[in-house]
Amino acid sequence: xxxxxxxxxxxxxxxxxxxxxxxxxxxxxxxxxxxxxxxxxxxxxxxxxxxxxxxxxxxxxxxxxxxxxxxxxxxxxxxxxxxxxxxxxxxxxxxxxxxxxxxxxxxxxxxxxxxxxxxxxxxxxxxxxxxxxxx
Numbered sequence: 001x002x003x004x005x006x007x008x009x010x011x012x013x014x015x016x017x018x019x020x021x022x023x024x025x026x027x028x029x030x031x032x033x034x035x036x037x038x039x040x041x042x043x044x045x046x047x048x049x050x051x052x053x054x055x056x057x058x059x060x061x062x063x064x065x066x067x068x069x070x071x072x073x074x075x076x077x078x079x080x081x082x083x084x085x086x087x088x089x090x091x092x093x094x095x096x097x098x099x100x101x102x103x104x105x106x107x108x109x110x111x112x113x114x115x116x117x118x119x120x121x122x123x124x125x126x127x128x129x130x131x132x133x134x135x
Contacts, residue, residue, distance in 0.1 A: 061099045061129070062091060064120070068105040070112045084116055088123035099127035 064084070065073040072081055079087055092098050100120060104113045120128055 059095070059097070059099070061101045061127075062088075063101050063103060064088075064116065065103040066105060066108050066113055066116055068107040070108055072112075072116060081112065081115060081119075085119040085123050088120060088125060092124055097127075098125055100125055100129070102128060102130045104130070 063075050072079055
């Protein structure tokens with residue numbers, strides 16, 4: 001018998017058989033499901049009992065504000081531009097870990113804000129946050 005060639009049998013099959021891939025993925029899923037609870041290395045210990053302690057006191061930051069007319073405020077108290085540095089130095093003397101929030105109106109002259117920031121730096125305050133609105 002001679003071998004007969006059918007015209008369609010010589011074509012390359014271009015379809016992917018996904019059944020073995022699904023089988024492998026299911027096996028991996030089962031392996032992960034079984035081993036996941038075993039991966040927690042929790043060591044059970046009996047912790048000692050103590051009295052409750054108060055949480056550390058959270059210090060409020062001092063607000064320095066510059067309005068649209070160039071007036072400077074420290075915690076809603078109006079001060080002159082020249083007295084910003086001495087006021088901040090006295091606050092820093094009372095609280096060495098002092099932090100500031102600087103609020104400046106968008107219509108204020110940049111030079112005034114720069115002078116306030118320079119006064120803050122000369123007062124020795126390193127914790128400064130410049131607050132803005134997020135759009």
